[in-house]
Amino acid sequence: MQKFFNLFSKYNSYLLFVVYCAISFLFIKFQDDNLLTRLRTNGIGFSAFITDKMMSYSYVLNLKSENDRLMRINTDLLSRVLNIETAAFDERSRQKILADTTLNASKFIMARVVNRKFSDRENMLLINAGWKNGIKKDMTVLTPEGIVGRVSTVSEHFAKVMPVINSDFKVSVVSDKSNSMGLLSWSGGRESIAQVEHIPISSSLKLNEQFLTSDFSTFAIRGIPVGKVVKITPDKLFYTVEVRLAVDFSSLTHVLIAPLKIEAEKIEMMGENTSLETLP
Amino acid sequence: MTKKYSLYIGILFIVSLVQALGLSHLTLFNVSPDIVTIFIAFIAVTVGQKSGTSFGFVAGLITGILSGNMGLNMLARTIEGFIAGFFNTPENSHATSRQKSNRLYWALVTSGFCANTVLSVGYNPLALSPVYRIFVLGFLESLFTLILAVIITRLFLRQSLAD
Numbered sequence: 029m030q031k032f033f034n035l036f037s038k039y040n041s042y043l044l045f046v047v048y049c050a051i052s053f054l055f056i057k058f059q060d061d062n063l064l065t066r067l068r069t070n071g072i073g074f075s076a077f078i079t080d081k082m083m084s085y086s087y088v089l090n091l092k093s094e095n096d097r098l099m100r101i102n103t104d105l106l107s108r109v110l111n112i113e114t115a116a117f118d119e120r121s122r123q124k125i126l127a128d129t130t131l132n133a134s135k136f137i138m139a140r141v142v143n144r145k146f147s148d149r150e151n152m153l154l155i156n157a158g159w160k161n162g163i164k165k166d167m168t169v170l171t172p173e174g175i176v177g178r179v180s181t182v183s184e185h186f187a188k189v190m191p192v193i194n195s196d197f198k199v200s201v202v203s204d205k206s207n208s209m210g211l212l213s214w215s216g217g218r219e220s221i222a223q224v225e226h227i228p229i230s231s232s233l234k235l236n237e238q239f240l241t242s243d244f245s246t247f248a249i250r251g252i253p254v255g256k257v258v259k260i261t262p263d264k265l266f267y268t269v270e271v272r273l274a275v276d277f278s279s280l281t282h283v284l285i286a287p288l289k290i291e292a293e294k295i296e297m298m299g300e301n302t303s304l305e306t307l308p
Numbered sequence: 309m310t311k312k313y314s315l316y317i318g319i320l321f322i323v324s325l326v327q328a329l330g331l332s333h334l335t336l337f338n339v340s341p342d343i344v345t346i347f348i349a350f351i352a353v354t355v356g357q358k359s360g361t362s363f364g365f366v367a368g369l370i371t372g373i374l375s376g377n378m379g380l381n382m383l384a385r386t387i388e389g390f391i392a393g394f395f396n397t398p399e400n401s402h403a404t405s406r407q408k409s410n411r412l413y414w415a416l417v418t419s420g421f422c423a424n425t426v427l428s429v430g431y432n433p434l435a436l437s438p439v440y441r442i443f444v445l446g447f448l449e450s451l452f453t454l455i456l457a458v459i460i461t462r463l464f465l466r467q468s469l470a471d
Contacts, residue, residue: 041357041393048365048386055372056379056430064378068432071373 115151120244121282125172136284137162138169142186145209146219146277153177155283162188166247168286174253174274175199175241176283192254193219193277200244201254208233210243210269212254219277224269229262239271249286312471316351316363323347324367328374339445342420344371346460348385349415350393353408354468357393364389380430388423392416409461416457420450 058064110260126140132155139157157163159182169176169189177191189195193214201212201224206229227233237257241248259270327344334340344367352360368385372378395415397403403411428441436445 041361041390044358045361045386045390048361049383051365052368052379052383052386054379055382059379067373068376069377072376075328076372078325082329 030188032131070251077146117281125230125282125284136286138284139163139187140282141280144280151191151193151219151277152180153191153280153283155187155189155285156185157285158183158185158187160184164288167284167288168241168248168252170252170286171275171280171283173276174255175248176275176277176280178247179285189283191277192222192273192275198216199248199254200242201239203233203237203239204244205237206234209244210239212239212271220273221258222271222273224257224271225266227267227269229265229267231267233257233260233267235260238274247288252286316355317366320347320363320367320398322372324370324374328371329383335349336452337448339452341456342345342449343453343456343460344385345388345416345420345453346422346457348389349395349412349419349457350465350468352389352392352419352443353397353412353415356396357390360393360396361386362388362389364392368388380427381432384423384426387426390419392419403468408467412461412465413457416454417450420453421446425448 050236055064059068122138137157139155139161141153142156143154147153153176155163155169163179163182165179165182167179169178169191175192177189177194177197179187180190181188192199192212195214195216198211198213200209202209208227210222210227212222214222224239235257238256239257241250241252241254243250253274255271255273257269258272260267261270323343327342329341331343348360348364348367351363364383364385364387367389368382369378371385372381375381392415395411395418397408397411402471424446428438428446432438432441
């Protein structure tokens with residue numbers, strides 16, 4: 029007996045190991061038992077609960093970076109949408125000008141208005157075409173709706189346009205029905221209304237008549253629509269005529285630049301300054 | 309003595325929970341380091357083989373409940389504690405802290421390999437080759453566990469091993 033206890037004491041680690049292994053085998057054998065299954069189910073439930081909580085905390089902690097990531101994606105998408113919309117708008121405007129049958133657009137240079145300076149006196153447009161694109165000073169700028177202005181300064185890639193609604197701009201015009209001739213200018217104020225001067229009181233000009241550029245102009249080609257008569261005020265010798273301009277300057281995006289009218293001999297004969305239009 | 313064992317049991321619960329809920333998600337090449345193995349090896353090396361075996365059994369029970377595979381985990385952890393116990397440093401030995409650390413690392417690698425073999429043979433849900441599981445995944449797991457053990461030993465267990 030003593031020997032047995034000595035043996036047990038000496039090898040109790042092995043015995044303990046055997047006992048634990050036996051219990052483990054019993055657990056393996058009866059793993060489908062109700063009690064063990066319930067214990068296992070509860071254990072997995074507890075584990076899942078803790079994991080879920082940890083995941084939710086980590087989700088909250090990661091919200092900032094997630095928000096930043098979404099913001100970056102949003103910015104990227106917004107930039108793409110803007111680019112696509114701008115391209116679509118440009119293409120629509122281009123197609124609209126090309127589709128206009130009243131103008132032979134192939135002779136003209138097309139440009140986009142890239143900047144504008146509007147005030148009640150001094151207005152100026154900047155277009156994205158310069159001398160590299162064939163733009164020259166004094167070329168006529170127009171749209172299918174009507175005259176926009178004339179090129180005043182040209183750089184390599186850009187050109188400055190003096191629009192009709194600039195107090196220094198003047199152009200010879202003629203009405204389409206009564207052939208009344210005058211000089212169109214803009215005296216400030218509303219950008220849709222310009223004035224035509226030097227129309228004699230004897231003229232048979234009527235309301236709603238359309239003014240077009242005339243042959244007298246030193247820079248503009250003949251027949252470009254300018255606007256319609258909206259008000260005629262008689263003075264002593266001349267009418268003061270108000271014209272609603274054909275071009276809406278507030279929504280101007282694309283323009284055409286007409287080839288330069290070369291009439292140096294005519295200008296010389298008239299002995300006039302090219303920057304101003306006067307009636308003979 | 310009772311206070312020391314109570315502390316070890318408390319740590320065992322925490323370590324088992326951390327392993328089941330935290331470290332098991334920290335995988336690299338589909339294996340994760342095993343902090344429970346480190347703890348069992350530490351108990352077996354510093355306290356004794358019986359304690360190592362008993363702690364292995366309890367650790368297997370806890371991790372088994374949490375993972376849903378009780379019997380096999382208990383068996384593997386018991387074997388782990390028992391084998392690590394062969395590297396136990398007797399109280400009256402004059403082993404240095406470094407020697408004890410080395411014994412701990414050997415205990416860790418050997419017992420971990422045996423436990424992994426038992427688990428690989430007994431539970432193979434993905435039907436992977438046993439050779440691949442034991443030698444490739446087992447080697448990687450032992451390596452990660454060893455690295456973690458070195459870090460833990462240097463940071464927390466240096467004093468305990470020197471005593």
